[in-house]
Amino acid sequence: MSETTFMGVERDKIDWKPAIDYTKCDYCMECVKFCSHKVFEVRETEDIKLIVRNPNNCVVFCRACSKICGPDALSFPDKNATSQRIREIRKEESNG
Amino acid sequence: MVENYAILPCNGLDKCAGVISRELAIRLCENAKNEIICPVYYRVAEAKYNKIAGGHSLLVIDGCQTRCASKLAAEKNLKISQKLTITEEAKNHNIELKSNLRLLENENALIEIILSDLNNAQDQGRRSSVETSSLINFEYETYQNSKFIFRVPKNPEVYFNENDCWACVVGNRARIGVTDFVQQNLSDILYFTPPEIDAEIDQFGEVGEIESSKSVFELISPVSGKVISINETLVQKPELINENPYELGWFAEIGLTDFESDKELLIGFDKYFEIMKTKVEEING
Ligand code: SF4
Ligand code: SF4
Numbered sequence: 347m348s349e350t351t352f353m354g355v356e357r358d359k360i361d362w363k364p365a366i367d368y369t370k371c372d373y374c375m376e377c378v379k380f381c382s383h384k385v386f387e388v389r390e391t392e393d394i395k396l397i398v399r400n401p402n403n404c405v406v407f408c409r410a411c412s413k414i415c416g417p418d419a420l421s422f423p424d425k426n427a428t429s430q431r432i433r434e435i436r437k438e439e440s441n442g
Numbered sequence: 443m444v445e446n447y448a449i450l451p452c453n454g455l456d457k458c459a460g461v462i463s464r465e466l467a468i469r470l471c472e473n474a475k476n477e478i479i480c481p482v483y484y485r486v487a488e489a490k491y492n493k494i495a496g497g498h499s500l501l502v503i504d505g506c507q508t509r510c511a512s513k514l515a516a517e518k519n520l521k522i523s524q525k526l527t528i529t530e531e532a533k534n535h536n537i538e539l540k541s542n543l544r545l546l547e548n549e550n551a552l553i554e555i556i557l558s559d560l561n562n563a564q565d566q567g568r569r570s571s572v573e574t575s576s577l578i579n580f581e582y583e584t585y586q587n588s589k590f591i592f593r594v595p596k597n598p599e600v601y602f603n604e605n606d607c608w609a610c611v612v613g614n615r616a617r618i619g620v621t622d623f624v625q626q627n628l629s630d631i632l633y634f635t636p637p638e639i640d641a642e643i644d645q646f647g648e649v650g651e652i653e654s655s656k657s658v659f660e661l662i663s664p665v666s667g668k669v670i671s672i673n674e675t676l677v678q679k680p681e682l683i684n685e686n687p688y689e690l691g692w693f694a695e696i697g698l699t700d701f702e703s704d705k706e707l708l709i710g711f712d713k714y715f716e717i718m719k720t721k722v723e724e725i726n727g
Binding site for chain 1: 506508509603645646648657658659660
């Protein structure tokens with residue numbers, strides 16, 4: 347089971363997930379080993395061997411996998427913009 | 443001056459950052475009473491290097507975030523007293539590293555900058571926290587799952603985010619740290635990187651980092667404001683975070699700028715305790 351809300355906001359409404367830069371990624375799969383939330387999926391037989399399979403499993407504001415990625419191939423949305431968006435959604439929902 | 447250090451560099455020969463680590467280590471050993479630990483020879487000459495490491499403070503130079511040198515230190519049970527990562531330093535100083543394995547202008551410039559940063563930091567010493575006592579008397583609720591015990595403070599002054607970090611708010615300042623959930627998951631914490639004093643922090647921004655042989659964790663700040671002090675004791679004794687991450691293992695104190703607004707995105711004990719229990723059950727079944 348994964349979290350379905352974050353701070354009372356439906357997880358699906360929050361855009362927070364790693365983006366893989368395939369020009370840098372060397373498929374070492376350290377990120378897959380590191381993250382326990384099954385965000386990534388390994389696809390051995392495909393050309394693109396790693397994808398973000400379950401973006402909503404990614405813990406909002408976590409960027410831990412990018413820290414262990416040697417070639418620095420993982421990036422995330424802007425934290426301020428994201429927390430701003432969460433505030434807005436909460437406001438909209440409490441008003442509506 | 444960086445003096446009397448044992449220097450353990452990454453020495454990765456097939457990456458630019460590795461080659462820079464090696465060069466930096468050599469430079470540090472040329473000019474002062476420092477000793478190098480060769481990570482490759484360490485595999486076969488354990489006694490020699492254990493002796494060097496035993497008699498000096500240890501400076502670890504990782505090339506990239508794969509952290510091979512840090513991992514080697516952890517594997518050999520060495521206590522790291524200072525460390526740096528070349529790719530991070532390059533980023534901080536806006537120097538782009540390519541894939542060349544010979545040191546060119548950029549790489550040499552970076553080495554000079556790091557050397558002078560290291561020497562300045564050493565000369566100035568670090569500003570530390572004056573007050574180390576607890577801000578409040580913590581009261582805990584505990585949750586046990588197999589042999590692991592998780593304490594969570596029940597005090598109303600303590601707020602949490604869903605990233606397993608806490609803030610104890612008294613007046614216009616907050617002490618911040620990680621919860622038992624983080625420290626239990628990392629197990630033995632070997633290294634603490636404090637944030638910079640005076641750094642401006644956004645809510646959910648990263649404030650300091652801890653590392654065990656298993657993993658790295660960055661504290662995700664529950665509050666916004668300015669770093670007014672750090673827990674200097676943790677630099678020498680990061681294991682205090684394992685002992686008690688609330689009273690002994692706090693990371694830093696933040697001068698609050700907009701706590702009323704921060705509070706909207708924080709939770710109290712009741713909610714965090716439930717969320718944490720669910721997480722522990724998911725991991726341990
Ligand atoms: S850790 Fe980085 S380089 Fe390795 S597979 Fe993941 S994204 Fe790619
Ligand atoms: S950011 Fe955290 S939760 Fe998200 S994929 Fe990376 S390690 Fe997993």
